[in-house]
């Protein structure tokens with residue numbers, strides 16, 4: 001009990017008050033640190049383990065990675081599918097393109113906002129999203145777009161920080177640290193249940209602070225069609 005935090009301490013973040021400013025602040029940082037970010041992801045074994053935990057769940061043929069950063073994860077699977085990617089930050093996009101081209105890996109990458117995905121409805125078999133959802137300015141809008149562009153029966157795979165189910169102090173503090181760095185820690189059960197998804201989750205590392213969420217699209221509307 002000594003190493004657990006009380007249930008009362010599990011308080012989710014409020015949605016950012018100024019979504020444009022929130023995105024612009026992160027975007028400035030990603031432009032400044034894209035090269036360092038790229039090296040850090042390639043070197044940090046735990047980061048690699050966490051984000052690659054979703055690979056066995058990818059189903060094709062058509063896959064979208066939303067917010068691929070500098071493309072480390074893309075390089076692990078993109079060749080096996082018809083792969084598309086979007087990211088908001090132009091510097092991250094540039095580094096990702098170079099990374100893929102150096103390895104001869106093909107994927108269609110473009111700059112876009114998660115809240116306005118440049119794809120038609122019911123288009124993808126799988127959507128991938130790692131360490132980015134808690135940096136989006138509006139969780140409902142991001143999930144609505146994921147839901148819209150997924151085919152019925154398609155899956156959204158999200159890896160991100162959140163509170164550990166057993167409320168252990170270490171996982172709790174890691175999540176709090178991410179929140180203090182600007183992340184919006186959301187009740188993901190609530191967000192998934194706002195859409196017609198069958199939903200499961202598991203903890204994949206970081207003392208229970210890193211979660212893999214899997215949502216399977218059941219229909220286009222909550223009424224079940």
Ligand SMILES: C[S@@+](CC[C@H](N)C(=O)[O-])C[C@H]1O[C@@H](n2cnc3c(N)ncnc32)[C@H](O)[C@@H]1O
Pocket residue numbers: 023026030041051066067068069070086087088089092112113114115129130131132135136137
């Ligand atoms: C922490 S990085 C994660 C990168 C990579 N997925 C990983 O796991 O290392 C977050 C990424 O989200 C992107 N991003 C932030 N806001 C976005 C938005 N509104 N639409 C699309 N991408 C966004 C950033 O540009 C950045 O590349």
